[in-house]
Amino acid sequence: MIKAAGAVLWRDAGGDVEVAVVHRQRYDDWSLPKGKLDDGETIPACAVREILEETGYSCVLGRHLRQVSYQVRGVPKTVDYYAAEAVSGSFEENDEVDSLKWLPVAEASSLLTYEPDREVLEEFARLPADLLLVLLVRHAKAGKRSEWDGDDDLRPLSGAGWRQAEALRTLLPLWAPVRVHTAPRVRCADTVRGVAADLSVEVVEEARLSEEGYWPDPDAGLVRLLEVAALEGRAVVSSQGGVIPSVVQSLAEMGGLRLDKIPCKKGSTWVLAFTRPFGAWSTSDSPSRWPTLVSAHYLPSALPRP
Incomplete structure (x- = not known):
């Protein structure tokens, strides 16, 4: 079993909510930031670390959104997603992500490559971000x-x-x-x-x-x-x-x-x-x-x- 975690990273843009979507050059896709657990790491800690590594933003976790399951070369993988508010930082191109866009939810959903990511974003949008x-x-x-x-x-x-x-x-x-x-x-x-x-x-x-x-x-x-x-x-x-x-x-x-x-x-x-x-x-x-x-x-x- 491969375990991973990620988040819908959001920020307040003058009273409106924007979310971050990232482009991974290795896969040429647009996705929500996520990554695999390190040894000795909890799922929530992984989500926070991966957000920082892929986007450059420190964040504060909110509610758990959902767990996504799929196979990677025959091995089951789960990804737990949280809502996470960006509190500081800025994006710089890195080994995993070469572009980040802050977008309203509807635009972000249209850009995402994978249906499970769109479903996670839909769950995020179902409730207010700031709970x-x-x-x-x-x-x-x-x-x-x-x-x-x-x-x-x-x-x-x-x-x-x-x-x-x-x-x-x-x-x-x-x-x-x-x-x-x-x-x-x-x-x-x-x-x-x-x-x-x-x-x-x-x-x-x-x-x-x-x-x-x-x-x-x-x-x-x-x-x-x-x-x-x-x-x-x-x-x-x-x-x-x-x-x-x-x-x-x-x-x-x-x-x-x-x-x-x-x-x-x-x-x-x-x-x-x-x-x-x-x-x-x-x-x-x-x-x-x-x-x-x-x-x-x-x-x-x-x-x-x-």
Whole structure:
């Protein structure tokens, strides 16, 4: 299996969205930027690296768009595509790409050589480019409850859990979160404490998103998560396995989004994308003006696959 990743790289052009298409001299085609995973690399990290190498632009990831599958000389290959906003840089001709064009979506679609690329671009255009994001993380592995004599709130991460937390420190910044929130558990906080340190922000405790705080009033927990999304734009929230599936399922039902399964492994992340409310927003507004979940993508691990 060959694994690759790429993105629809976009920018704001005076209120309109333009996307980048690249010409590869080796194949004489116009395509979306993409490339194969390096050893020890995650799929999201590959997408960001390939964008930089092929286009010269640093980017911030958005929602996952789709996975494309095909055969290369009899070997199966998958390419995961993300939306990605260009934040800095400029194009220079390189070994893989000799030309880049910024175009409105319709013009870019007409130029692309391959139908799967056009389908990826169509999925990108289905929703606004600039969405709210919550990176909903289940805490990393902790020592066994049966082997811990103290208060369970204080049960620490295991060695494997610390490795997962360190990997999240590399993975989550690819979406450029600005704040870090956590259920009031040592294992939840320690899972994302390194991310907060790198952002130079405090870890904000969220009692409504712990198991004992969520279940007496699930609606209040959902409202709190939507508030974090709406008021901060991009945020990390670390919670527990007894909360996350209910939160994701409830938000999906509210948004009319169908999810067949809602896995929740320790150290995993749900990348949740929401529509932005128009104008100023508060929880006292009508629910019709609240952020709506429009995309939910599951990352089972922050660690690269062997």
